[in-house]
Amino acid sequence: MKHSLTIKKADIAVITVILLIAAAVFAFSGKKADCTAEIIVDGQLIKTVELWKNNETLTINAGNGVIIKAENNEIFFFESDCSGKNCIGSGRLSSPGDTAVCIPNKTIIKLTGSKNGLPDAVSY
Amino acid sequence: MKKSVSALRYISVICALSLIFLTFTSCAPQFKESSSFAMGSLITSKVYADDEKTADEICEIINSSAAKADKALSATDPESEISKLNKEKKIFPSEYLISVMKDTILLCNILERDVDISMGNVTALWGFATDSPAVPSDEDIKINLENRNIEKIAIDEALGKITIHDSISLDMGAFGKGAACDLIYENISSYKTPAIVSFGGTVMAYEKGPSDGKWKIAIRDPFADASSYFATLSLSTETSKHAVFVSTSGNYEKTFTQDGIAYHHILDPNTGYPVENDLVSVTVISSSGLQADALSTACYIGGYNEETLKTLESFFAEAVFVFKDKTYAYTDGLEDSIIINNKDYKEKQQ
DSSP states (O other), X not given: OOOOOOOOHHHHHHHHHHHHHHHHHHHHHHXXXXXXXXXXXXXXXXXXXXXXXXXXXXXXXXXXSEEEEEETTEEEEEEEOOSSOHHHHTOOBOSTTOEEEETTTTEEEEEESOOTTOOSEEEO | OHXXXXXXXXXXXXXXXXXXXXXXXXXXXXXXXXXXEETTEEEEEEEOOSSHHHHHHHHHHHHHHHHHHHHHHOSSOTTSHHHHHHHHSEXXXXXXXXXXXXXXXXXXXXXXXXXXXXXXXXHHHHTTTSSSOOOOOHHHHHHHHHHOOGGGEEEEXXXXXXXXXXXXXXXXXXXXXXXXXXXXXHHHTTSOOOXXXXXXXXXXXXXXXXXXXXXXXXXXXXXXXTTOEEEEEEEOOOSTTSEEEEEEEETTSSOXXXXXXXXXXXXXXXXXXXXXXXXXXXXXXXXXXXXXXHHHHHHHHHOSSHHHHHHHHHTTOEEEEEETTSEEEEOGGXXXXXXXXXXXXXXXXX
């Protein structure tokens, strides 16, 4: 019995089309624009901001001495009545997985969204 | 001939379909997230339960365990058992605090050169836990350092009593978060549900993680902002406890600057001053939270040398050392589980 490894043009076409679909799906899911900021005060979600499509400047008063600003797809602690001001020092967040916290005021800004390779936790 | 071509077609379709399938399923499995605050730290957890009710229950247990640890060990809460012990020098605390203290003293006796909970008065002089830390006088440091002695702590288990000598107070800084992680582990381990908790940066991972049964735990980049990491560990929990604990001590936490000099919070019990060596952070991986926490501090203070590596080995712990010149070193057991994310870092030449 003779085995042939000849590949017909049609086969190449089929393989190419399917691989292209796979690549398209992969690219789409990897780049999904969905970065969203969650503002959590004392365990309660008080506001979400869809950062990926946010072009305006939003000022969010968390009501506990903390003022958060969002602009140009970034979000950050703008003002806080806490003493250490570590929250303000944590800078601007823009990427899924980024987190900033004001421990005295129990306020967290957490960015969610799809991003490959994020760890399950960070040790610091 | 026809047969083999159609077989090839068949295979290519399967390959392509599985590629598409893989792409879709590579999205992380669902987990429930929760957060709370205790011991001046942020606690975040992810619970991978099959149903919402179990996930809620476990999150609740994690947060209530954190609150219990806070009540026993918090340095910032004046009403915590440890704060009361420091004030009144004698208390009848919870069984939890007694068991933590027993384990802590055992560890202090082994790591005596590098960690000592009886130097609380020296820590208090620096005021790292307050809004206005400052460099104390040399004289004050000296006097308080001379008084430190682990033997000045007495635990009477029969009476449920802890007594400390008037001349000392306790600093549980190198043990608190680890002890809290151990408590969380004990309280959720009856569920057999995968979960990962970061207690202010000390991590407890339980059961099988979402990446081929492993947990991806990143180590913060000591030279960058808090959301950057320098390396990622891929850790399995194939121990008798089905859990792994990761703790990092770094000179970037709780710092202040006075007269142009930066001071960090890891005090050398031999000098009473922030430890100065070639390290910026040490991460320890252990099957015990308390040991991971204590060892990360002890290894930071002890420095990167034979003795420190021997200590780690005696605890069956692994470690990652990051140095001031942006080099790193790690113990042999991590060879297959560490990925360096920031390529600016180079392996230390031995």
